[in-house]
Amino acid sequence: MMTPQALERGTKWLAQADLRPTRQRLSLATLLVGDGHNRHVTAEGLHASSHIAGDSVSLATVYNTLRAFCDAGLMREVTVDGSRSYFDTRVDDHPHFFMEDDGALTDAPAAELEIKSLPEVPEGYEVAKVDVVIRLRRKTS
Amino acid sequence: MMTPQALERGTKWLAQADLRPTRQRLSLATLLVGDGHNRHVTAEGLHASSHIAGDSVSLATVYNTLRAFCDAGLMREVTVDGSRSYFDTRVDDHPHFFMEDDGALTDAPAAELEIKSLPEVPEGYEVAKVDVVIRLRRKTS
């Protein structure tokens, strides 16, 4: 599961943000970007993954680390559910699918989403971020 | 502040959803739709408004009532901030401005936002809601 390549990806990811490669950060980084794909996690979910992977990291550290990754620009917090925070390894504006049934968050293929123009922003303000969340429900048919 | 017209609007709003017009619900409904405009509130904010208006409603009842209004289809919850819930008297899909500085939530003029097409929804799922949140920051210039 934790191949040398995955480890290298995690290491580079941390180095890129000048974050000290501690055992915990390396473990979490590898879980997050080890396979080269984007990932959407909750703190609880990542904590569980770290346990399953055999590297246990305390929940508080998972929270602190996710915050550190966000502060460093490696991740972004995504607000889709009032009761949990989600964190995304992809840091540009892009639409999400949120499955309300099981709480899964995934990237929506952006190609087909087209925002022609944004509403005019009030005087004195600038756009920090545009979030598009497409909430899905299992079809009842 | 609480004109007969505002009261009538609140009363009709409740009747429309078959909700018993208790003193508390009437008070909150009037605060929410009394002036005929859409409103975006947090539970704390509405609770404060009810105190200022002279009709005190307990915080627990504000929460229960907002939930009841949402269940009845009179309002919609808007998820923009992980630490608070916002409630909107407008119940159709429409874009929001969220001022990160002061936590204010407003409707964004939808006319200029154009979503050409939505990404293809995964098999077996249907779109429950599409949220567009434009996060604004005060210009630093």
Add this chain to the structure above:
DNA sequence: GTATATGCAAACCGTTTGCATGGCT
């Protein structure tokens, strides 16, 4: 009279924090 709404205080739960210990450079 009966079902439902309200209010209080306590429970809840995800997240943050204080502080002592341990690790990276």
Add this chain to the structure above:
DNA sequence: AGCCATGCAAACGGTTTGCATATAC
């Protein structure tokens, strides 16, 4: 050595809930 990260447990804050009382129908 010095600074920063970690872990635990306690604190925190918004929200929900249990239960006794009050109100609408």
